[in-house]
Amino acid sequence: MSKLSGKVAIITGATSGIGKATAVLFADEGADIVITGRRAELGKRVADEISRRGVRCEFIHADHADGGACSRVVEQTLASFGRIDILFNNAGIVTHGTAETTSDEMWNETLAINVTGVWRMCKLVLPVMKAQGGGVIVNCGSDWSVVGGKNAFPYIASKGAVGMMTKAMALDHARDNIRVNAVCPGDTLVDRWLETGYFESPDSASLEKEIKKASAYLPMGRFGKPEEIAKAVLFLASDDSSFMTGHLLLVDGGNTAQ
DSSP states (O other): OOTTTTOEEEESSOSSHHHHHHHHHHHHTTOEEEEEESOHHHHHHHHHHHHTTTSOEEEEEOOTTSHHHHHHHHHHHHHHHSOOOEEEEOOOOOOOBOTTTOOHHHHHHHHIIIIIHHHHHHHHHHHHHHHHTOEEEEEEOOGGGTSOOSSBHHHHHHHHHHHHHHHHHHHHHGGGTEEEEEEEEOSBOOHHHHHTTSSOOSSHHHHHHHHHHHTTTSTTSSOBOHHHHHHHHHHHHSGGGTTOOSOEEEESTTGGGO
């Protein structure tokens, strides 16, 4: 039997990257899925693609910095599927700067999506899961949930908060049969890096060399793949991790072991 057969999962920020890879993997494991994102046209295409894998998949246009949008996601999921077994809080933004250079606008935007949005989604699904007799929440942290780094102050602060929220909720709801864990990826080569000009190479051969050079600092000598992070999320979302809660699962190519 598939690991998620009969389950209903919400995956936020799932129009590309880790979120999309996780939605595809969940579908292959039998889950019906609601995906969210800010790019409506892309989200609908991804939902159609996933539906062709033999499960039900719906896209809900949502910006998780907006509390009303978070409520709408949960309400529409319940209206369509009647239950919520898994929440993967994947939506988030990456921001840079030091404490000195971080503007009020950047600070507020980072926390609104990466912290408050995660809390709101958890707050909304917890009563649903309690009424059902249980459920699983997986938050997307970062290797920077457990170590510091340079020139990413607002992002690191937000992901540190996600790590501690995960542990606090795990303790508060362990007796409700609700497990709460976090996957903590290291640098992962996602579509966004290529779309935003993170790499400047004009052709595929040069791009491959640039990526290899940029990832040389990692012990494994390469960036992670979204599909590799998705497999860790599946582990945390499935009964394979049935005795795990409050755990921050590092999937970082050995970066934090240095």
